[in-house]
Amino acid sequence: MPVVIGLVYVGLNSLVPEPHRRRLNALVVTGAGAAYISGGGFGLWELAFCVLLVVVGYAGLTSYTCIGLGWLLHTAWDVMHHRRGTPIIPSVHDSSFGCALCDPVIALWCFAGGLSVKDLYHRLRRPAADTCTPVPAG
Template sequence: MRYISPIIIGLLYVLLMSLVPEAHRRRLNAVMVAGAGAAYLSGGGLGGWEFAFTVVATYVAYRGLDSWTFIGIGWLLHTAWDIVHHLKGHPIVPFAHDSSFGCALCDPVIALWCFRGGREPWKWLRGRTAPMSFRESAGHPSVQAARTPRSKQ
């Protein structure tokens, strides 16, 4: 469960964020990556480096307001910071020794989703990026096969 739970948490994050309307999803995720960048500020154990990382994460999150790629980069930067804290600093959750390790497994799941454009996972499964329009559906093979020929009157 040490390895599986963080991945499940990352997948749950993706599913829940996919429920946010697309018009607001990217900006909300930029705010989330900014918050993650400041998560270790009050006790990460790496002194001034905590502030330096927060500055970098804030810049990346700001760029993420207009770019899913920068949000994904932000999550990968946080993954690296989690690994540093797991090895040298304090855990992200003080009473859970392996919490930074778990976060380092969860964050790449979210980053992958961001690099894919933050789309709803069910659209990945269908292989479509947007719902079919009426005009597009008329030429779709499944629609053509369902049509019955009209008889001449």
């Protein structure tokens, strides 16, 4: 289910036109940094992680790569919380584990340029250029 949630997130983002889509995603990944503050088990490190994702999110205003990096950082934070037993949703024991499965889906989409589903489909369907065919001289 977490992978499906990531795919739904990507699909819904396709409805947002650029450059608003990139800006929105920069804000969302920044906010994800604060997800564990109220119940996190790492004390002041929760605040340090939040600051880190603010910096990454700010860079993400102009770079999907930075947004993808932010989601991978959040994945690592999810894994740490899962192992410590301090889930993102306290009443759902494996919620951090689920988040750690969802976040890389979003990160991969960001590393692909945050394209809409339609544009991503067209890019994948476009035949690759044949680089082995010699170009005629003249």
